Amino acid sequence: MSRLRTRPTRDDTCEKLFEAAARVFEEQGIGGASIEAIAAEAGFTRGAFYSNFKSKDELIIAMLEDHVAQSIRRNLDLLARHRTLADFLDALKTMDRSRQDPLGRSPLLHMEMILFVARAEQRRPDLAKRLRARRKLVADIVETTLRNDGRKRARNPAWIAAIVLALEDGFRLHRLIDPETTPADSFLRAIGDLHGAIGISSA
Structure with missing residues (x-):
């Protein structure tokens, strides 16, 4: 047969x-x-x-969209199994990055693609849409882990999310430029150091 x-x-x-x-x-x-x-x-x-x-530009936008979608799925899956911020950060440190999408495995390519898209003003709304999705994900993680930790609500989860993502992008760039003084876990260490600040209650 x-x-x-x-x-x-x-x-x-x-x-x-x-x-x-x-x-x-x-x-x-x-x-x-x-x-x-x-x-x-x-x-x-x-x-x-x-x-x-339809074009190479459309392929690149789709790759960025897929990267964000996969990142959201991975983080929400981790959050379902690691409910507190400390446990969640520990899980991130041990994540197998070889199983990620191409942009997750190659920070340099990821940044190059973002810059490629950002150079054309008409493409920037696509980037903004994905940035907002990433910020919402981080804000949801902050609120959920604080609640699971029994701590008070963060002052402004959306602003905290913007700070966290700026830190991540900054450390990613620093590691590409100077890996000797920027350890691979720099971003997660910084988030750990900010753990106390994230839990400040609203005024």
């Missing part, structure tokens, strides 16, 4: 294109990478690329 051939789903195709694009971007640069090179790296035709994305 012959084996049935199953066609890859759109999600499977997109995942292969994301992985291939990440490799091509790292080798050739985002500006220099062609759609043909990305499709070939994924083992697809040019037509297969265009059946999923």
Whole structure:
């Protein structure tokens, strides 16, 4: 009996294109990478690329959107199993990052893609949408862990989330520039140091 051939789903195709694009971007640069090179790296035709994305810009936006969506899922899953802030931070420290999406594994590529999108004013709303999603995630984590810790409500969870993400992006950049004086756990250590400040009650 012959084996049935199953066609890859759109999600499977997109995942292969994301992985291939990440490799091509790292080798050739985002500006220099062609759609043909990305499709070939994924083992697809040019037509297969265009059946999923209208342009390289659309692919990049989709990669950023997928990165944020995966980050939200991972963090909410951790939060369901590690209810206090201390436990949650410990779990983040031991997370297997090899299983993350290409942008989670490569902070440099992640930042390059953000800058690539931000250079065109018409693309910035897409970035802003994802930034707001990340801020909401962090604000929800702050409120949930404080409640589980039995502590008072934070003064302004949304502002705390903005500070936390700015710290994360800043330490990511510092580690790329000077890894010798910026340990891999710098961001999480900083959050741990701010643990007390996060719990200040509203006035």
